[in-house]
Amino acid sequence: MIRFEQVTKKFPDGTEALKDVSVVFPTHKLTVVIGPSGCGKTTLMRMVNKLETPTAGDIFIDEESITGLEEVKLRRSIGYVIQRIGLFPHMTIEDNVSLVPRLLEWDKEKTAARVEELLKLVGLEPEVYKERYPLELSGGQQQRVGVVRALAGNPNIILMDEPFSALDPISREQLQDDLRNLQQEIQKTIVFVTHDMDEALKIADMVVVMRDGKIEQTGSPQELINEPANDFVRSFIGLDRINRQRTFGERKLKEFLSVFGMEPIGDALQVSLETTIDEAFSKLESSGYANLQIVDDGRVLAYASDRDLVKAALRKEEVENV
Structure with missing residues (x-):
């Protein structure tokens, strides 16, 4: 479980990215953080692994404050998937996926077995793909590798910052399905940032809707559709989605x-x-x-x-x- 307790973030230029935010990201659930550009969603996520630090308030992982935790150790214990994928082009797929296990000083046999296990998990046959380089893969295949690299050290927490937004619609929808199915198997605590409401409603166990550094509503996709907290949430979800569900219900x-x-x-x-x-x-x-x-x-x-x-x-x- 990840818990934010009255967290505020002010940047040196005076921008207040987060304003007294309290929220819980439940264990073994996929929580999507969504809101318009500049609402603070990426800042919120980056605080989990101390890429940003609070101006006020505190953040807890399994009831332990992260304030005193050593940054490098914390980050190696958390998986991170970004929009730009971030694979090292000069390294093979095997070397990219095994990066964190090697930093954690796993032995070669354990590391090799983990690479094979993860590639199979996302439908990439190890014997075909592990010796290839990132530029030899499609965008969707590269993003699959990015996801399994985040899983390689077997972290309890995965942070995903708009990971599918640069992909074509077909690849994006397939990866959304893959992530949902993968989560059924791996049961990690995932924080997923997006600006796409259709994506949020499709993959989330819980949705956190933000605006201007504050949380407007949290709840399951069904709860947000059935009971939007205010006009902003109702507008952000979209009346067409709400009406479609009422019709199709x-x-x-x-x-x-x-x-x-x-x-x-x-x-x-x-x-x-x-x-x-x-x-x-x-x-x-x-x-x-x-x-x-x-x-x-x-x-x-x-x-x-x-x-x-x-x-x-x-x-x-x-x-x-x-």
């Missing part, structure tokens, strides 16, 4: 099977094809489950997470009935 799960997956995604509540989107959200909320198993006559047709339901409810195009 009465549609049935059977209409959205193409959105859902066939791979099991953890403990799941069993529901029928005839369940509506709204009913599915209600069942999940009351049951404590985060996932659904969609069945018809005892046959499993698909699995859906709570975020898959949001994706279905916000889907712009029509979906064919099965």
